[in-house]
Amino acid sequence: MKRISGALFLAVLCIFPLFAGDFYINLASQILIAAIFAMSLNLLVGYGGLTSLGHASFLGFAAYASAWSTTHMGLGVGTAAIVAILATMVMAGLFGMIALRATGLGFLMITLALSQVLWGLAYRWVAVTNGDNGMSGLARPMPFGISLDSGANYYWFTLVVFVVAYWLMAIFVSSAFGSALRGTRDQARRMSALGHDVWMIRWITFIYAGFWGAVSGLLYVYYTKYIHPSSLSITASAEGLLSVIAGGSGTLGGPVVGAALLIILKNYASAYVERWNMLLGFVFLFIVLVLPEGIVPGLKRIFSRRQGGQS
Amino acid sequence: MSASVPALEIINLRKFFGGLPATQDVNLQVMPGERRLIIGPNGAGKTTLFNQITGDFLPTSGQIKLFGADITRMKPHERAHMGLSRTYQIITLFSKDTLVHNVTLGLLGLSPARWNLFKPLDHYQEMEVEARRVLGLVGLGSMADRLVSEIAYGQKRRVEIAMAMAQKPKLLLLDEPLAGLSAEERTTIKELIAAIPRETTLVMIEHDMDTALDLAETVTLLHYGKVIVDGQRDAVIADEKTREVYLGH
Secondary structure, X not given: OHHXXXXXXXXXXXXXXXXXXXXXXXHHHHHHHHHHHHHHHHHHHHHOOOOOOOOHHHHHHHHHHHHHHHHOOOOOHHHHHHHHHHHHHHHHHHHHHHHOOOOXXXXXXXXXXXXXXXXXXXXXXXXXXXXXXXXXXXXXXXXHHOOOOOHHHHHHHHHHXXXXXXXXXXXXXXXXXXXXXXHHHHXXXXXXXXXXXXXXXXXXXXXXXXXXXXXXXXXXXXXXXXXXXXXXXXXXXXXXXXXXXXXXXXXXXXXXXXXXXXHHHHHHHHHHOOOHHHHHHHHHHHHHHHOOOOHHHHHHHHHHXXXXXXX | OOOOOOOEEEEEEEEEEOOEEEEEEEEEEEXXXXXXXXXXXXXXXXXXXXXXXXXXXXXXXXXEEEXXXXXXXXXXXXXXXXXXXXXOOOOOOOOOOEHHHHHHHHHHHOOHHHHOOOOEHHHOHHHHHHHHHHHHHOOOHHHOOOEHHHOOHXXXXXXXXXXXXXXOOOEEEEEOOOOOOOHHHHHHHHHHHHOOOOOOEEEEEOOOHHHHHHHOXXXXXXXXXXXXXXXXXXXXXXXXXXXXXXXXX
């Protein structure tokens, strides 16, 4: 049942550009990119119990790295992507070594501080980042010689990456390692007494989350063909965290639903309401009050209670 | 392994919390296969001693040796790989998971499979079979697929022991395994502990002397972080200082 509905949903996603207009196709691409970003953050927040407020570092750094190595180093987009992902993973390794000295609030503050350093650099290191003007005139990749310049083609490209990301992250969280990760979230002390290297488990997860954060950053910079320091801002990190919490942390589908909600609200509300951030705040306040565990687990709970009542 | 090397050797161990001494010049030797009971009033430093043996706390000074190897500065997980396992006085289980998952996490901790990022945990048939077998040993075989949060307190105590036993430790530290149990449950747990094979050296903390005494061969009495009396069970019970500590309160 679950598989059939999943396959149907995927089929709808595949043929979506055939009947939807450009506006909706682009909206869907944005949702998929935000979903990969939120899912990667969820590995830390939901499965590792490590709430990060600096996840935009990975998105932004990978985006800048790709932009810089194509414009300044003259690398091809494909090579630049590999360079950007590897560089982001190295950075995640270093950031992880610093941030994982703490857990809980300490971890959150360190991730925030590190991402603020990057954000400041992006603004001030004009020679590399072009500062507040951002870097523009960037190109999209041409996989197998196919141009991704049309909205529909880019959507399909994003969809393929999204499906692979979802699939690999699903494998990750149900793997032996993923089970150990959840163990460190629930009983860290017991896990180390059982022989699990808690620090190493968290560090590897941090780098893995950084990898997918970098992938979402590349998709983002290809989509906008432009990068600005604001993509490294605390707002960008907080939006990812909101998506995870609103959709349901520690579930696979939750961050996807949360990211979809966020992007839709952002695009629609900003067209009608000037202070759309306030509206966003109210919507998330409502979710937290009514479905404190997040939309996906919350709806599951309500649905199963209904079914339980009938039988 | 030569019988002359102690399973656990503690040399001049000291631990201060701020200015407060919690462990004061403790010296202790437990031989392989021995059943050792550590007793003492509340706040005697029994659990603090355990936490230093497992590596949760680092001692201020002194040395801890496991089968002759110095483990004083090792990380807790490294000690687990050397054959050390423990249970907790306050139940420390994965309450949202099934019993079999709990025990499997114990098996996983010592298996190279714990680094596998791709193969699902439930595809490791041999670990699941072993976890179910151990749960059967502690009388929870039929409940293996229940969640820890759904079972009774006395059963959780048995899961604690199953998790440690599944690891086939060389040295097992039991921290008040009988705490909070009814008389009937105590009897079952005592039988379980008595059935642990001799390959496993046992060190057990019990606050209550009467119940745990017949499990032990040797007894150490701690008081204010110091070893007061140490030796064969009957000698320790008969000792005047034991009476002083217990009856003097």
